[in-house]
Amino acid sequence: MKAIFLTGFMGAGKTTIGKLLGEYLQLPVIDTDEQIEKKMGQSIPKIFAEKGEAFFRKIESQCLQQMPTKDVIITTGGGIVIKDENRQWMKENGIVIFLDCDLDVLYERIQQDSNRPLANKKTKPEIIHLFQQRERFYKEADFQIVTSYLTPNEVVWKIVDCLKAQQLGKNS
Numbered sequence: 001m002k003a004i005f006l007t008g009f010m011g012a013g014k015t016t017i018g019k020l021l022g023e024y025l026q027l028p029v030i031d032t033d034e035q036i037e038k039k040m041g042q043s044i045p046k047i048f049a050e051k052g053e054a055f056f057r058k059i060e061s062q063c064l065q066q067m068p069t070k071d072v073i074i075t076t077g078g079g080i081v082i083k084d085e086n087r088q089w090m091k092e093n094g095i096v097i098f099l100d101c102d103l104d105v106l107y108e109r110i111q112q113d114s115n116r117p118l119a120n121k122k123t124k125p126e127i128i129h130l131f132q133q134r135e136r137f138y139k140e141a142d143f144q145i146v147t148s149y150l151t152p153n154e155v156v157w158k159i160v161d162c163l164k165a166q167q168l169g170k171n172s
């Protein structure tokens with residue numbers, strides 16, 4: 001099976017749902033943020049604070065493009081879609097699933113989280129603006145699932161439905 005990429009804004013549940021999906025499908029899960037932290041030996045906030053966003057984005061693209069592309073679930077950071085080369089690489093190498101989520105729900109989840117430097121201390125209008133800048137990129141995904149009022153397990157089942165539909169499409 002081709003790699004499954006979960007994309008979406010900060011707080012949409014990519015990391016959480018990826019782990020559950022991995023258990024359900026019995027596939028390994030790799031989180032791009034975790035890979036970056038391992039490679040750099042530093043936390044995401046520290047990388048942003050000491051080296052800046054442009055550096056983080058460079059490492060993020062490198063990590064993404066070194067990922068396996070078969071029988072794996074890859075959970076991405078919310079900003080991975082900004083770069084054309086990343087979106088293109090994911091499309092070419094896997095199935096891209098956009099976890100879409102209501103901005104009110106997202107804001108509640110991320111506003112207090114000091115692990116997300118691009119959300120920390122931002123006002124709600126600033127968060128909305130950031131989302132709007134990225135929305136069209138998220139929408140390039142193969143599938144879009146609205147997760148706002150679903151439990152993580154319900155999201156997993158929806159993803160499995162998408163994968164089955166995709167498989168049926170290929171066989172018909």
Ligand SMILES: Nc1ncnc2c1ncn2[C@@H]1O[C@H](COP(=O)(O)OP(=O)(O)O)[C@@H](O)[C@H]1O
Nearest residue numbers: 009010011012013014015016017109150151152
């Ligand atoms: N479907 C959901 N329902 C309720 N809470 C969720 C759901 N998905 C994620 N969460 C919670 O939201 C927070 C952010 O989830 P996370 O997986 O880190 O998001 P992302 O990786 O997309 O930034 C976590 O506290 C997680 O437990």
Ligand SMILES: O=C(O)C1=C[C@@H](OP(=O)(O)O)[C@@H](O)[C@H](O)C1
Nearest residue numbers: 009010011077078079116117118
């Ligand atoms: O949206 C973004 O630009 C970011 C999202 C984060 O990942 P999550 O989407 O898992 O929070 C992480 O990659 C970094 O803080 C930047």
Ligand SMILES: [Mg+2]
Nearest residue numbers: 014015076077
């Ligand atoms: Mg995450």
